[in-house]
Amino acid sequence: MNITLKVWRQKNGQSKGALETYQINDVSPDSSFLEMMDALNDQIIMKDGSPVVFDHDCREGICGSCSMYINGQPHGPARLVTTCQLHMREFKDGETIYVEPFRAKAFPVIKDLVVDRSALDRIQHAGGYISVNTSGNTQDANAIPIEKEKADKAFDAATCIGCGACVAACKNASASLFMSAKISQYALLPQGQVEAKNRVLAMVKQAEEEGFGPCSNTGACEIECPKGISLENIARMNREYLSASLTSK
Ligand code: SF4
Ligand code: FES
Known part of the structure; x- marks a missing residue:
């Protein structure tokens, strides 16, 4: 699958954030959303860029860390799954996916997709x-x-x-x-x-x-x-x- 990502990048809680566009190709439909984000970060690091910071821990739907707002929905389009249990087969080849942090006054952004x-x-x-x-x-x-x-x-x-x-x-x-x-x-x-x-x-x-x-x-x-x-x-x-x-x- 070839995917265009619009990812929220924000240096810290004080700075203004913005969506940045990335192209990622040859994504396996069976990879998880976080594995796709790992591949994106490998791609960014290879070009001496700063990787996208995001929360995760268990990657098994247990810890509640993986807070991403994907295409306007917390944890993305699939029902009853966390972001780490979401798979790329839920998306279409060639799709543009928007990835943002959870937004709430009580959840200040720490960096990129990580909120407190x-x-x-x-x-x-x-x-x-x-x-x-x-x-x-x-x-x-x-x-x-x-x-x-x-x-x-x-x-x-x-x-x-x-x-x-x-x-x-x-x-x-x-x-x-x-x-x-x-x-x-x-x-x-x-x-x-x-x-x-x-x-x-x-x-x-x-x-x-x-x-x-x-x-x-x-x-x-x-x-x-x-x-x-x-x-x-x-x-x-x-x-x-x-x-x-x-x-x-
Ligand atoms: S969405 Fe709310 S109620 Fe459901 S598991 Fe997460 S924190 Fe708990
Ligand atoms: S990383 Fe633990 S629930 Fe997603």
């Missing part, structure tokens, strides 16, 4: 945990029975990899889907009840302080989420928030 997504970590730190007593004997894993349906929903919520695609897809740059997944994974389980009120209040407050917008109700986040996190979690988060606001002193 530590705001999501700070939301998680604000309340996305449970406190357990670790002294004495380890508690049996089955000591607290949990209904199968709730266990499955909690597990589904816990598959959120914190990639930030939901934020990039939202016209309000809202972190609601991410936050709701992190809240739901505990709200559905008995172990999460002790700190439930503080959790939802603290996480929502932190998201506001980080500059994420309110939920736009468009559902774009659910469509672009590589892990299929359901909007049902946002409804649960809103119920948790309302209840905590009305009953907390």
Whole structure:
């Protein structure tokens, strides 16, 4: 395949960025998008240029690092995949592909396609945990029975990899889907009840302080989420928030 790439290049957070055009030929349709970007960087380095900086780690759809906005969609055109799991066969021979960073006020650009997504970590730190007593004997894993349906929903919520695609897809740059997944994974389980009120209040407050917008109700986040996190979690988060606001002193 022969591909024309329009890639966002930006030296740092202070400088103004722009799209630069690159031609890359003989790309295998079976190569991943990141392998194609590696080949582009080899080509740039051979000409003494500065390689395109982009985030990646596991390349298995697990870590949530590979944040690229491809042809106007976070993680590109395929459903339920991260950028590292996207393959070039999703594109046409001769196609022009636009590659940009995830854009949101709370995700400042560090360089080229790399943005700072530590705001999501700070939301998680604000309340996305449970406190357990670790002294004495380890508690049996089955000591607290949990209904199968709730266990499955909690597990589904816990598959959120914190990639930030939901934020990039939202016209309000809202972190609601991410936050709701992190809240739901505990709200559905008995172990999460002790700190439930503080959790939802603290996480929502932190998201506001980080500059994420309110939920736009468009559902774009659910469509672009590589892990299929359901909007049902946002409804649960809103119920948790309302209840905590009305009953907390
Ligand atoms: S909810 Fe989905 S899109 Fe948002 S951070 Fe989690 S995995 Fe990524
Ligand atoms: S590099 Fe880890 S999810 Fe893509």
